[in-house]
Amino acid sequence: xxxxxxxxxxxxxxxxxxxxxxxxxxxxxxxxxxxxxxxxxxxxxxxxxxxxxxxxxxxxxxxxxxxxxxxxxxxxxxxxxxxxxxxxxxxxxxxxxxxxxxxxxxxxxxxxxxxxxxxxxxxxxxxxxxxxxxxxxxxxxxxxxxxxxxxxxxxxxxxxxxxxxxxxxxxxxxxxxxxxxxxxxxxxxxxxxxxxxxxxxxxxxxxxxxxxxxxxxxxxxxxxxxxxxxxxxxxxxxxxxxx
Amino acid sequence: xxxxxxxxxxxxxxxxxxxxxxxxxxxxxxxxxxxxxxxxxxxxxxxxxxxxxxxxxxxxxxxxxxxxxxxxxxxxxxxxxxxxxxxxxxxxxxxxxxxxxxxxxxxxxxxxxxxxxxxxxxxxxxxxxxxxxxxxxxxxxxxxxxxxxxxxxxxxxxxxxxxxxxxxxxxxxxxxxxxxxxxxxxxxxxxxxxxxxxxxxxxxxxxxxxxxxxxxxxxxxxxxxxxxxxxxxxxxxxxxxxxxxxxxxxxxxxxxxxxxxxxxxxxxxxxxxxxxxxxxxxxxxxxxxxxxxxxxxxxxxxxxxxxxxxxxxxxxxxxxxxxxx
Numbered sequence: 001x002x003x004x005x006x007x008x009x010x011x012x013x014x015x016x017x018x019x020x021x022x023x024x025x026x027x028x029x030x031x032x033x034x035x036x037x038x039x040x041x042x043x044x045x046x047x048x049x050x051x052x053x054x055x056x057x058x059x060x061x062x063x064x065x066x067x068x069x070x071x072x073x074x075x076x077x078x079x080x081x082x083x084x085x086x087x088x089x090x091x092x093x094x095x096x097x098x099x100x101x102x103x104x105x106x107x108x109x110x111x112x113x114x115x116x117x118x119x120x121x122x123x124x125x126x127x128x129x130x131x132x133x134x135x136x137x138x139x140x141x142x143x144x145x146x147x148x149x150x151x152x153x154x155x156x157x158x159x160x161x162x163x164x165x166x167x168x169x170x171x172x173x174x175x176x177x178x179x180x181x182x183x184x185x186x187x188x189x190x191x192x193x194x195x196x197x198x199x200x201x202x203x204x205x206x207x208x209x210x211x212x213x214x215x216x217x218x219x220x221x222x223x224x225x226x227x228x229x230x231x232x233x234x235x236x237x238x239x240x241x242x243x
Numbered sequence: 244x245x246x247x248x249x250x251x252x253x254x255x256x257x258x259x260x261x262x263x264x265x266x267x268x269x270x271x272x273x274x275x276x277x278x279x280x281x282x283x284x285x286x287x288x289x290x291x292x293x294x295x296x297x298x299x300x301x302x303x304x305x306x307x308x309x310x311x312x313x314x315x316x317x318x319x320x321x322x323x324x325x326x327x328x329x330x331x332x333x334x335x336x337x338x339x340x341x342x343x344x345x346x347x348x349x350x351x352x353x354x355x356x357x358x359x360x361x362x363x364x365x366x367x368x369x370x371x372x373x374x375x376x377x378x379x380x381x382x383x384x385x386x387x388x389x390x391x392x393x394x395x396x397x398x399x400x401x402x403x404x405x406x407x408x409x410x411x412x413x414x415x416x417x418x419x420x421x422x423x424x425x426x427x428x429x430x431x432x433x434x435x436x437x438x439x440x441x442x443x444x445x446x447x448x449x450x451x452x453x454x455x456x457x458x459x460x461x462x463x464x465x466x467x468x469x470x471x472x473x474x475x476x477x478x479x480x481x482x483x484x485x486x487x488x489x490x491x492x493x494x495x496x497x498x499x500x501x502x503x504x505x506x507x508x509x510x511x512x513x514x515x516x517x518x519x520x521x522x523x524x525x526x527x528x529x530x531x532x533x534x535x536x537x538x539x540x541x542x543x544x545x546x547x548x549x550x551x552x553x554x555x556x557x558x559x560x561x562x563x564x565x566x567x568x
Contacts, residue, residue: 020484044487052484054564058475069471071484071564084393086319086329107319108311111328113494114244117396117465119561122490128311185472188465188560191396199472 003077003097003169004135005196006155007178008070011203012162015053015068022157023051023072023133030138032103036126048124050133051154067202070163072154073120073133074187074195075099081112081121090130097169097196098137103129117191135165168196244397245494246554252305254387255416255546257335258409260298261380262417263424264342266439267291268373270421270432276364280431284349287429288369291421292346299339327393331386338383341376345369384410391553398461399557404454411447412515412549416542418443419519422526423535430530437527437535441520444542448516451549455508458556465560480566491565497555507552514545 027050028035037047051072058065075092079099082090089105090112092098101112101121106129113121113130121132136152139145149156155165166175175198178184184198271288274281282288307313319332348354348369358366388409391400418440425432467478483492497504522538525531 017484039487046485046487046489049485049489053482054480054484055482056471056473057479057481058473058477060477066481067471067473080396083322083325084328086322086326086332087315088321089318105315105318106312107315109309109319109328110311110494111326111390113490114394114397114559117560119491119495119559119564123311123494125490187472188469190464190469191560201472 001097001169002095002167003075003196004140004166005075005097005168005175005198006072006135006152007164007166007168007175007184007198007200009162009164009182009200010067010069011200012160013053013068013070013158014160014162015055015066016159017053018157018159019070019154019163020049020051020053022153024049026136026139026153027134032138033127035131036124038125046125048122048131050122050131065202070154071118071120072197073099074118074193074197075133075135077194077196078192080115080117080191080193084111084115086111096167098135099132100134100137101130101132103127103131106130117188117193118195140165168198244554244557244559245497246551247309249305249307249309251547251550251554253302253309254409255302255543255550256298256305257302257383257387258413258546259416259420259543260295260302260342261338261383262414263291263298263420264295264338264345264417265377265380265414266418266421266436267295268377269439270425270429270435271373272370273435275366275370277362279435282429282432284352284354287424287432289346289349290428291424292342292349294420294424295417296339296342296346299335299342303335303339327386327389331383331390334379334383334386338376338379341372341379345372345376348372381410384413391557396465396560397557398464399458400553402454402457404450404457407450408447408454411443411450412546415440415443415447415515415519416539416546419523419535419539419542422523423532423539426526426530426532426535433530434527437523440538441523441527444516444520444523451515452512455512463558463560465563467563470560470563480564483565483567491561495559495562495565499555504552504555507548507555511545511548511552514541515549516545518542519545 024035035048039045051070054069054071056067056069058067075098079092082092082099086109087105087107089102091100093100108123108128108130110123121130124131140150140152142150151165155163164175164178166173168175170176179198182200184200186195186198267288270279273279307316310316319329322329323333354367354369356365357368385406388406392402392405395401418436422433422436422440425436468474519538519542522534526535526538
């Protein structure tokens, strides 16, 4: 079994929205038709998007941190939006686990949006059908594209490589190894939806300097100019490393 | 959730239609075993069936306003194996056809006697159709309510009380209307319907009140921490990733104040239960059609408020991601 998915590294995402615009650009120009924008230059612009980058502030001033959080359909392994669909327009592909909507069958009843805890589906206010991330299914299998470009538009657009794409069921794939080794997690695991997309947490790189690393007991300068400074109490780093 | 009037009218109107048909059928089947006297087939069973059918048609019409692509509605019957919505789409027209046949048999005098027992119990063909339709009304109540009760993310709905409330509130309004109809066309059945309407309305008061108490104590399973996977007690959303809102901000929130919700809650608790109960009691005693019709109209208005509140109170976990509206 294959389960294609995205792994999004929150440690690297800078919140530039390049994934949002490239997603909209690719999918609004696709064979499935445009993605409606209403009032795009007016006071309250609104429209259909598959992917959005949200921003959260964690903590309280002055100890705060900004988190940019891209969110799209998580292509759940046990997708709750699929069984509720009355027409069968919403389905999960057997061959690669992508959750898709058949725009020709959808009646626009919105029941699937109620059944998605992540708010990943948006109705197209013009075409009146439900739309959602397709993992660029019209792109990843397109053999007219060079192999390196057979990836979702958002993955290719990300300037910091915060988005990885691959098969999370293959234990040796890049995404599986990353999830395993970098602490990849799922959103709202409490509902048992088993999202395929994973997020990598923020990781801090900290330098730990100990006192004895700042003071060299056997500094050669000391040897030549002044006398030895005398015995240093306790064990120093140099006792174990210098010869 | 955003309360859509199409769904509010769908659920309340078919609730009345189903309840009224159940009431008519109750009277009809009681008469078959001589518990009550048989009524005129056109004036009571026929007219009652017709009014029930009109309510069902009204509900079905309202439901079309909820669909983005109503011309594809027939497709919604496809996934009955998994979707309660699909099951409702099948059962509602089936019920309408059965009620139509039942009503036509009364109006066109097509009913035949299938069997007469020695004690004088009479089995009519329309009673067989009526039994099928009565079964369909119960199945439809279950289908309609399970659409909401099966969404586990919406904790206010995911409860057996949702099913019980849809059943009791629908039958209460149907029996109240049947009492009004009986006072005009079948006075002998007034006490039967009036008393059943009082019993069902009073029971619904306890089950709906019970769900209000339950919902007031719900502890949300999803939190900001599980939504974005960051362990910190203070997480504040600064941007939803959009400027002017989206479907996620429009469809999942009522956009009203807490005070407004409170007013609606108390309005329906008064309009659905105590007022119709007093009017039913006085109508059963006086036999006044206008009082009983008043009881039905007030209860129905209350049910619209009740359904509005049912949706408005439901808190969808996706709202955790859309907080800066």
